[in-house]
Amino acid sequence: RKEVEQDPGPFNVPEGATVAFNCTYSNSASQSFFWYRQDCRKEPKLLMSVYSSGNEDGRFTAQLNRASQYISLLIRDSKLSDSATYLCVVPERNTGRRALTFGSGTRLQVQP
């Protein structure tokens, strides 16, 4: 099993729709998680941090399910500007190295 797995998509949704992505992780010792947004040919930028059960910021909600080892990102009232790739990030713990592992990303395309 990969350390971090995401559905690559693409998710094609109309403006105003609600869309959710999941990210599964293999290291049960992980305590913090991040969602990054990456626009085409740009660097990733932090969208949300998840340190406990979840986090909410406007139209974006991140939730953590430790028992099933997944985190989700929910986007409500999708905008055209939300079109991007969303990367799930899990810091490595108890693996002997301290680094950030990125999922391969889920591509979202919001259509007019």
Next chain:
Amino acid sequence: DGGITQSPKYLFRKEGQNVTLSCEQNLNHDAMYWYRQDPGQGLRLIYYSQIVNDFQKGDIAEGYSVSREKKESFPLTVTSAQKNPTAFYLCASSQTRTALNTEAFFGQGTRLTVV
């Protein structure tokens, strides 16, 4: 303005040449990372450093080398041993903590093309 700066933005390399990508941060972060991204793919870890004068191999270190002589700087050299170096290279930094890793901040990336 605090941030992380990569240069150059675009780089062309002839086959058999070594090239060095620059990464500088003024965020006072302890940890720095180099990732490679191929078209339509995720980020793969090349090297990382948690402290000055120390660095560790990531998942795809072969054909690359790094140094960490100063806290602010983590240059990456792509050697001629790297057979397929054309990719988007991203440098990142983070302030490590005892219990939790913090988020990473990225430079704008260097797009390397072999000609």
